[in-house]
Amino acid sequence: MSQGPTSARGTKGASASGPGQADVVRIPRPAGGPGRGGPFAGMNVPAEKAMNFAGSAKRLLGTLRPERLWLVLVLAMAVAGVVLQVIGPRLLGEGTNLIFSGVVSKQLPPGMTQAQLIAALRAAGDNQKADMLSAMTLTPGAGIDFGALANVLTWALVLYVLGSAFMWGQAYVLNGVVQRTVFGLREQIEAKINRLPLRYFDSIQRGELLSRVTNDVDNISQSLQQSISQAVTSVLTVLGVLVMMFILSPTLALIALVTIPLTLGITALIAKRSQKLFVQQWKNTGELNGQIEETYTGHALVKVFGRQREVGERFRQKNAELYEASFGAQFISGLIMPAMTFIGNLVYVGIAVVGGLQVASGAMQLGDVQAFIQYSRQFTQPLAQLGSMANLLQSGVASAERVFELLDTEEQSADPVGAALQSPDGAARGRLVFEDVSFSYSPDKPLIHGLSLVAEPGQTVAIVGPTGAGKTTLVNLMMRFYELDGGRITLDGVDITTMSRHDLRSRMGMVLQDTWLFGGTIRDNIAYGRPAASSSEVLEAARATYVDRFVRSLPEGYDTVLDDEGSNVSAGEKQLLTIARAFLASPSVLILDEATSSVDTRTEVLVQKAMSALRSDRTSFVIAHRLSTIRDADLILVMEAGQIVEQGTHASLLAAGGAYARLYEAQFAAPVAEV
Incomplete structure (x- = not known):
């Protein structure tokens, strides 16, 4: 069916009752806009805005604020773990000193003190050896003190075990912090989607939106998990190691400090170049997901028109763009780690040379130089980690x-506080009144202007007209899928803008041409109209709408599981299921938008009978192109360009010979063609 300017999406084939349903309606797109043209359309997505790295990073960290007490615990355990691990090399250095001193002492003649030995060396003119031995604790003739060595190694083992336990604990707690934060973020997104106006869903591809909800949120989770842990431990390690290095040797510590400005400079230079590529990478990811979702949703149409090659080429193009952005981002940001490693190796060489000279001069012991070399590694490694973390952080931000x-x-307007649906006399009848209603999708293109109409309870109102006349827009305004530009609509005397959307839509049922079924059993799909319905009520609705006939022929009956696109039932059977769903909801206002377009003629006759029973004692709006289906309507509205140009019964409109008569003749008059 060719529809008016809008066609509902997200409430397809379902009663509009029930909370938490997303209001999703497709509205007109500008030519060449995103998603236009189905699976063969171009993907002209607006260019990505410039990345506000600082602001977005600050806001991302702000999402952790509710977990601040746990973060304090994480910090405390990280401090304890780093302190214990930083002390470890100092103890190992003492062990090296014990071994070296013992080996040297064993080679010295017994019976002399260390002072006498050093004096003898100086007297012999061997001042360099005397200086080196003066920095050591020697007992000439004695060997290695294995008792003291075992004591040092035991303490080192205890410190490393405790340090590892604290680091494991902080990682465990941090994992809980991050996962709870991301859990809350997903909940915010879900709630936000249900508060968004319908225009938003038309301005963004479905695959792009799904990419933000899934891929981007997962990437945030991974980035927070790794970057926070690395950032905390790396910064603490740098500070702790720096303190120990200054205690051991201020001279060597100054050599190590050279790495800090070099690291910061290289990281900033590389990060600036890679950030734009990370933004482009995730933008291209969303675009590719959008194209894949669009193509595979319409895969049958692609095959029918033989456009597989064109679709494949567009996929390869988008895939190549994603590859280039991802490769560039990862390659450029990946340069940080090799650069940090190169700087660390230079520092290592410098410390080894200067440290060796200090040992030879007696300024340091061998174990202290060994500890310092370990500290230099511990110092440059977290700096390299901070540098390599930049690409992860950029991707996450x-x-x-x-x-x-x-x-x-921007969200849709909030419901009035304390709003409720209540007719003046307390009865729910379904009287709908349009009073001088005006509406347009864009200010420069008015669609409906000054429209007035009254639909009485129990009346069936049919709406006909050419494509783009505003038929579907009219029912979308009843449901408050869009807000009016002027005038008002009342339901049983109550302005619908003073009601909550849930209360309003709980009184309306909607069956669309585009059916919507979810993955689940046939019974569950029918019960979606009223979840509290009993099995007997579901069965009654199925029988009344002739669903029971084909369900009984299925091996699993009402327990047959449908996939999310209902591909294991026919198009007509899907439409019958959505009609049964609306029947079960038993709304006071029923909206049928070409609801029998996919059923065969014989079934349509049966469904029309069911619809007659369903429409009794409630207001019904029927949008139809097949005029044969609306002959018995109480009131037929003929719309053109957003205006009601004619109204009346089928017979009176035919007799008037106006717009309705022309539509009727065009549909049923046999064409005359020359052969």
């Missing part, structure tokens, strides 16, 4: 900005 953009999208 790029994803966070995309998620924050979704969360910052």
Whole structure:
């Protein structure tokens, strides 16, 4: 069926009752806009905004604020773990000193003191050896003190075990912090989606939106998990190691400090170049997901028109763009780690040379130089980790900005406080009145202007007209899928803008041409209209709408599991299921948008009878192109360009010979063609 300017999406084939349903309706797109043209369309997505790295990173960290007490515990355990692990090399250095001193002492003549030995060396003119031995604790003739050595190694083992336990504990607690934060973020996104206006869902591809909700959120989780842990432990390790290095040798510590400005400079230079590529990477990821979702949703149409090659080429193009952005981002940011390693090796060489000279001069012991070399490794490694963490952080912040953009999208107007649906006399009858209603999708293109109409309870109102006349828009305004530009609509005397959307839609049922079924049993799909319905009520609705006939022929009956696209039932059977769903909801206002377009003629006759029973004692709006289906309507509205140009019964409109008569003749008059 060719529809008017809008076609509902997300409430397809379902009663609009029930909380938590996303209001999703497709509205007109500008030419060449995103998603236009189905699986063969171009993907002209607006260019990504410049990355606000600092602001987005600050906001991302702000999401951790509710977990601040746990973060304090994480910090405390990280401090304890780093302190214990930083002390370890100092103890191992003492062990090296014990071994070296013991080996040297064993080679010295017994009976002399260390002072006498050093004096003898100086008297012999061997001042360098005397200086080296003066920095050591020697007992000439004695060997290695294995008792003292065992004591030192035992303490080192205890410190390393305790340090590892604290680091494991902080990683465990941090994992809980991050996962709870991401859990809350997903909940915010879910709630936000249900508060977004319908225009938003038309301005973004479905695959792009799904990418933000899934890929980007998962990337945020991974980035927070790794970057926070690395950042805390790396910074603490750098500070702790720096203190120990200054205690051991201020001279060697100054050599190690040279790495800090070099690290910061190289990291900033590389990060600046790679950040734009990370933004482009996640933008291209969303675009590719959008194209894949669109193509595979319409895969039958692609094959029918033989456009597999074109679709495949567009996929390869987008895939290549994603590859280039991802490769560039990872390659450029990946240069940080090799650069840090190169700087660390230079520092290592410098410390080894200067430390060796200090040992020879007696300024340091061999074990102290060994400890210092270990500290230099511990010092440069976290700096390298901080540098390599930059690419992970940039990727995470790029994803966070995309998620924050979704969360910052302008929401639909809030429901009035304490709003409820209540007719003046307490009865729910279904009287709908349009009073001088005006509406347009864009200010420069008015669609409906000054429309007035009254639909009485129990009346069936049919709406006909050419494509783009505003038929579907009219029912979307009843459901408050869009807000009016002027005038008002009342339901049983109550302005619908003073009601909550849930209360309003709980009184309306909607069956669309585009059916919607979810993955689940046939019984569950029918019960979606009223979850509290009993099995007997579901069965009654199925029988009344002739669903029971084909369900009985299925091996599993009502327990037959449908996939999320209902591909294991026919199009007509899917439409019957959505009609049964609306029947079960028993709304006071029923909206049928070409609801029998996919059923065969014989079934349509049966469904029309069911619809007659369903429409009794409630207001019904029927949008139809097949005029044969609306002959018995109480009131037929003929719309053109957003205006009601004619109204009346089928017979009176035919007699008037106006727009309705022309539509009827065009549909049923046999064409005359020359052969």
